[in-house]
Amino acid sequence: MKDLSTTAFVIAATIKVLVVFGGVMGVVALLTLLERRIAGFIQDRLGPNRVGPWGILQPVADGLKNFMKEENAPATAAQPYFLLGPIISLAPALVTFAVIPFAAPLPTPWGVVDMIVADVPIGILYILALSSLGVYGVVMGGWASNNKYSFLGGLRASAQMVSYEVALGLAVVIVLMLAGNVTITEMVWQQQQLNFWFIFPLSLAFILFVISAFAETNRLPFDMPEAESELVGGFHTEYSGMKYAMYPMGEYSHMVTSSALMATLFFGGWDIPFWTGDDAFFYQGAWIRGFAQDGTPLAANLAWWKTLLTFGAFAVKTGFFILVYIWVRWTVPRFRYDQIMQLGWKVMLPSALAYLMVVAVTVLALDQMNVPYGFTFGLVLTVVSAICTGIFLWGLDRGRTLSGASATARERLRARSQKAGLDASTAPAEN
């Protein structure tokens, strides 16, 4: 409760819950529009621009339409699960945002209010536990629809989730090793103290995290559960009306949360770069901005305009990753199912494990050499990570991971024709 009275805490918490919930829902609504507008621009179209200026009221129109629509369910569907699917898919995605700090603490006449809904000490574990619950909604909906395409979509979702959850977890573990903590507010503080955002000392972890997060949110190129060109509509083929709308809403709020998480874990959260004036952390009963040379804590300078500025920084970072999500979706085609599994188990998992070892050894060595947690510490890790990232990208670039499925078959064919005394070029047509 920090230094707030109980009444002030309850009031502040209520306001924060309402604002954050409303904010996330608002962003989700706007995202449905933004995605279609950007898709339009990328494809030299305009996107929906008829309802209100810049099409800003399109989400409202869509919402109205979905409410008016008939709620349809297959006669053979397992009704309770059919209903439960969208709920389970949406709720965890909304709840996870609660533990992400979105601005510097706000000083009020009644005490300092920290800008986070729930500053739980196990922030990261909470996110990992809840965000992967969302897949149950997909699996449940797919199974309950009693439709082979939906069922396949649900199966794919669960297989994909199992494969990429591991890499995601390992990428987070790497961050935890450097931060030495699972509290998200403290991670932001560590990044302020290190003078390095974790993207630099842990660049490969970031890459692994981003790839896994794409897979977790079921966005292209990992949208196997939906895969409209293969599975009709995937797990939500049988859904209509508002029940259907809850699935995309879940997907978008998941997207917002994981973008915010990328910004927080690797890009300093609400930290404004090259400026220590915004640093603030709750340390032993007081808000501090850092430590003096002799280790005495210095009181933080809090101000309402700093809260606003840092919120702006957080919004910019999160917005950038959301944009990347959309940008990638309209660029990269969908993977084949076996490629997803190959990438997950043969590339992501071993890379994450190896990188985990490298970071662990480096951190241990630096600690043994009594290098203080600061600029030099970060610089050494940055160099090590840059080398690891280089090796990882080089490995991916060799085409070992995502070769066409026919490549091996073609090689076998060529070997056979050479054995038969034929030139490889006279082998049967390859297409």
Next chain:
Amino acid sequence: MPPTVKVVRRPEGRQTSYLRATLKGMALTFKHMVNPKKVTLEYPEERPELSPRWRGTHRMEVHADGRPKCVACGLCPTVCPANCIRLVGGEDDQGNRYPIVYEIDEFRCIFCGMCQEVCPVEAIHVGVHFENAEYTRERFVYDLDRLMEQDHPTALLWDPSDPESE
């Protein structure tokens, strides 16, 4: 192998780089995202430029006194490949032939423009026009009054700016 088949040699698996191709694609989509080549038309406000030879819904030319130019010679229903023109001709006391019934079913019409080509008095024309939406099917059978009411430009049989098109 028939000469029309184009053999695309796919790059061998081990030489393809998914990573670089992805980055290249991202650069391309980004270029379009920030600077889209606008190819769509915002239709109700912006209108497409139709060719002068565009063959749309019909129009009947009228004399200055409001009579249709049609002389009910029967050439257009004869030549019409879709059989969409219904013509019942009549004759007045001076011996001038005129159409009593002249109907074109625009649903059957294939807009070949042969009625316009064959008309000896340049009465029936296809028009440079495309907005024909109606609420009922019956409304698509244009009778003589309706055909005479149309005021959109009529199609040219050839483009004057392109003599070779004749």
